[in-house]
Amino acid sequence: MSVLLLGTVPAAATAAPAGDQHSVGPHTEGRGTLVSAERIYTLPTVEEVSAGLEQQGFGSDQVRYGVDGYRLVYRTVDVDGRPTTASGLLTLPRHRYGALTPVTYGHGSELLRTDAPSTDPHGFDATAALGYAASGFATLAPDYLGMGKGPGTHPYLHVRSGADVTLDMLRAADGFLPHKGRVLRSEVLATGFSQGAGVALGLGRNLREGDGTRFELGALAAVSGAYDLRRIQIPAMLDGDVAAKPATVSSAYAYASFDRLHDVYGDPGEVFRAPYAAKIDDLTDGTHSYEELAEATPDTLQELLTPHGEGLLREPDGPMSRALAETDNACTGWRPQAPTRLYFAAGDEQAANANTPFCARALERQGADVPVHDVAAEVTGPSLHFGSQIAAQPHITEWFLSVSHR
Structure with a gap:
């Protein structure tokens, strides 16, 4: 449930050369079909990546690669299952070829459509994706329906559509990466912050249920979600607890x-x-x-x-x-068959703290083991909510590196 907007363009970022685009003919159809791909920035060195991360408050100790950022436009479905398109930011580690492990990053709430990752590629949301790519992962940050270059209005807090566009972006990236000398491994590491925490869990459910792809959930890490509006978040808002x-x-x-x-x-x-x-x-x-x-x-x-x-x-x-x-269905009625961790910051001013233990208990009732990590002591900025993503990211990155083949 993010409200504050953070976003500055690091001076080190350079625009992509003209013509660095990949288009698909209009005859192609189907969910996850790539419509177009365009390189929108490059940060060639670890120093430039580090500068971009630090400008948004993120640490840079885990940076190992320069990064290229691409905007993908691809086919998906709207909340009623009708064909539409969506866009998203794909960030790739430079000079790392062959098989890459995908990380999906669900961004926090945005209102202005151009504040989405692929249309604000150096804002707070996109910078989180940059960090994972700089550690060696192929990182996908979908803009969501009605955001970025997608038509219509955004269905705010609609978990299923966020998960659907994420899965379809995986399909689109799967078709695009061979043109760049890479392929995606089938093991997906899913993460997300605030609104995107629910999206990450929704994607985990999609992969658990088998949604006609070769992908499977490898690990899941969600940060500071409002997982139960009806019983936790709304009462906290009405009663002044946030x-x-x-x-x-x-x-x-x-x-x-x-x-x-x-x-x-x-x-x-x-x-x-x-x-x-x-x-x-x-x-x-x-x-x-x-x-x-x-x-x-x-x-x-x-x-x-x-x-x-x-x-x-x-x-x-x-x-x-x-x-x-x-x-309110991200955490209930399913069990991740992959390691899962939840992160939050005690005292979060926007997402009521009770949301995270609720989600952990719901998943544990289905047989999952879900450690909960409080990162409040590591937050240095004025917002515990946004700071929770900054503080959790190094822990998530280290964990993802330990459980993946990269």
Whole structure:
């Protein structure tokens, strides 16, 4: 449930040469079919990669390679199973050829479509992917539906679609990498932060159930997810147990997204107070930033929501209940048949801490062994939420290196 946006372009990054593109003819079809691939940046040396990581607060001790970044556009399906396209950032270690182990990285919540990894390739989300690639992995960071170069609006917090576009990006990268002298190993290492933590778990479920690919889950590491909105995250937001402003902004975004998918309200004025009711739909259509939404909304949920809007969060029913069911299924009803770890930071101002032990218990009830790691003591920045990804990443990278063939 990320709200703050971090993103600066490191001076060391250089644009890709003109014409470094790979296109596929319009006759091709099917989920995961590559539509186009374009190299969008290169960081040729470990020094330049390290500078890019450090500008976003990430450590650079595990950097071993320069990195090339590619934008893939590929075929997938929308939330209703209809054909569409999506985009994502593929980062590859330079001068490392042959078989590479894929890491999938599910990014945190974004509102402005161009803040997705492939269209903001040196922002916070994409920089996490850069770190894994610099350690030797082929790293895939899907933009999600309605983000980056994909059409439509983003179905915020919709776990299944995030997992679907990730799996289809694996298929697309599988077809693209041989053109670059590489192939993907079948073992997938899945990770993600905040909203992307649920996406990583959803991908694990897809791979567990066998979704018509040769890929299988090798390891899973999720960071600071809001895994149970209905019973944990929403009560924490309403009762002031997480920061009020991020809770207000996230709720406005979620309500509008849920309404697009499930017709939660007939008129925005049913759930949003004036003057906010007239603004929320436009501000959450992918053409505005979180900063704009934050400036246009009040400081607390009680100021944003009508009594009906607040009541629907406290006691969801009908379409709202169905919407929440689609967000709260990442950890329940399945067992990862691969090593799994969860990370969080005690005191996280955005994702209620109870989410992580809930997820661990749910997976353990299915027979999994799920260690939980608190990285709060290692966070140095002002945000425990964003800092949890920065602090967890070296641990995840070291673990992925130990369990993979690379």
